[in-house]
Amino acid sequence: MWGSLLIIVLINYWRFSPNIPVLLKIYPWAGLNVHFGPQFGFCVDDEYKAKLAGKEISSKDLEPYGYGYKAKTFDFSLALGVGYEFDFGMTIDARYNFGLSNVYDEEGSPNNTMFMLSLGYKFDL
Numbered sequence: 001m002w003g004s005l006l007i008i009v010l011i012n013y014w015r016f017s018p019n020i021p022v023l024l025k026i027y028p029w030a031g032l033n034v035h036f037g038p039q040f041g042f043c044v045d046d047e048y049k050a051k052l053a054g055k056e057i058s059s060k061d062l063e064p065y066g067y068g069y070k071a072k073t074f075d076f077s078l079a080l081g082v083g084y085e086f087d088f089g090m091t092i093d094a095r096y097n098f099g100l101s102n103v104y105d106e107e108g109s110p111n112n113t114m115f116m117l118s119l120g121y122k123f124d125l
Helices: 059-065
Strands: 005-009 012-014 017-029 032-042 049-052 055-058 074-085 090-099 114-121
Antiparallel strands (some): 005 017, 012 017, 017 032, 032 074, 049 055, 090 114
16 A cells, blocks of 8 residues: 555745645655646746846836846646655655746746755644
8 A cells, every 4th residue: 555645735935936836645655655746837027136236227227228127926747756754753854846837938048947955843732
């Protein structure tokens, strides 16, 4: 038997872009899990700021020069990872997200891909 199945839904919030992974966790052995599933991302605000020669500029300042790309409001990726849950409550996970949709409408636009490493502690309420 492959162990028990558990569906996990987490909400991540990073830089004005909430991401909602919907992961299926499979426990092939006690403590060890493999997880995979889709991740849905939403762009709330794509403005960014930078310092150039001591002066702060924003992405909106670059629009008149043709550099003010607007990010798409929706992003789709697939997550694949492994994790381990120790008997004393500590958990460790490693996950890679494969971006499947472009960030911008322009040709050759990048995808959102990332590697994530997490360390946690589970406790009973």
